[in-house]
Amino acid sequence: xxxxxxxxxxxxxxxxxxxxxxxxxxxxxxxxxxxxxxxxxxxxxxxxxxxxxxxxxxxxxxxxxxxxxxxxxxxxxxxxxxxxxxxxxxxxxxxxxxxxxxxxxxxxxxxxxxxxxxxxxxxxxxxxxxxxxxxxxxxxxxxxxxxxxxxxxxxxxxxxxxxxxxxxxxxxxxxxxxxxxxxxxxxxxxxxxxxxxxxxxxxxxxxxxxxxxxx
Numbered sequence: 001x002x003x004x005x006x007x008x009x010x011x012x013x014x015x016x017x018x019x020x021x022x023x024x025x026x027x028x029x030x031x032x033x034x035x036x037x038x039x040x041x042x043x044x045x046x047x048x049x050x051x052x053x054x055x056x057x058x059x060x061x062x063x064x065x066x067x068x069x070x071x072x073x074x075x076x077x078x079x080x081x082x083x084x085x086x087x088x089x090x091x092x093x094x095x096x097x098x099x100x101x102x103x104x105x106x107x108x109x110x111x112x113x114x115x116x117x118x119x120x121x122x123x124x125x126x127x128x129x130x131x132x133x134x135x136x137x138x139x140x141x142x143x144x145x146x147x148x149x150x151x152x153x154x155x156x157x158x159x160x161x162x163x164x165x166x167x168x169x170x171x172x173x174x175x176x177x178x179x180x181x182x183x184x185x186x187x188x189x190x191x192x193x194x195x196x197x198x199x200x201x202x203x204x205x206x207x208x209x210x211x212x213x214x215x
Contacts, residue, residue: 028185031174035186035197038204047203054199055192060131060157068125069118070094071155076107076114076143078151083206110142131158154195161198166205 042051073093077086092101099115102108114121121141128134135158139149150162160180161167167179176182183197190197 027174031182031185032189034174035190035200039200042200042203042207045207047207050203051196051199054154054196057155057193057195058157059159060134063156065119065122068122068156069114071152072114072118072121072141072144073111075148075152075155076110077102079107079143079145079148107143113142131160134158135160154198159194161194162202164202166202167198170201170205 039051042048074086074090077090077093089102093099093111099108099112102111125134125137128137131153135149135153138144138152139146141149141152144152147162147164150160151164153160154162161183163179167182171177171179171182174182176185179198180194183194183201186192186197187194
């Protein structure tokens with residue numbers, strides 16, 4: 001039984017169609033209050049290790065090709081699948097290193113290609129001029145798309161925000177044009193990595209199903 005109580009922002013009088021940056025300070029405080037409550041919820045419901053992993057994650061320059069490969073596998077398996085289900089498949093793959101444990105034919109083919117080519121893929125990404133170009137290169141990999149490229153980038157040490165449906169809904173609720181702009185506003189106060197803020201908000205939504213009530 002889900003005993004979670006939804007954090008509501010409906011009491012805030014946010015003017016529709018106006019970006020958050022032009023709003024009153026109390027609305028910014030409302031966002032920060034929401035984030036802190038979301039983070040506390042995630043931490044006490046078994047995901048402290050996930051948040052701490054993201055906090056400790058070294059920058060991309062320290063990432064190896066092998067780390068890249070396993071993060072690629074994790075992101076591919078997660079695409080379009082509930083994370084809790086994908087995690088079980090990922091753990092099974094890591095323990096056996098057998099692509100036959102992957103039931104989805106498209107994902108199995110992509111990961112099979114990665115087994116043969118991940119070192120050259122990684123070198124291509126690593127040699128890109130900056131993080132923006134690196135993220136674009138990741139988007140060219142099999143089974144990596146316009147959203148999941150940010151997931152992969154974050155997991156290999158590039159500090160960014162994955163603009164998935166959960167974060168987009170939150171940004172819309174708080175009147176931001178993008179999830180990145182919303183997370184940057186939080187970062188200004190907390191000083192946390194964008195990736196940490198992303199993980200906290202995403203996991204909160206993943207556990208709750210729907211993050212906030214409509215205003």
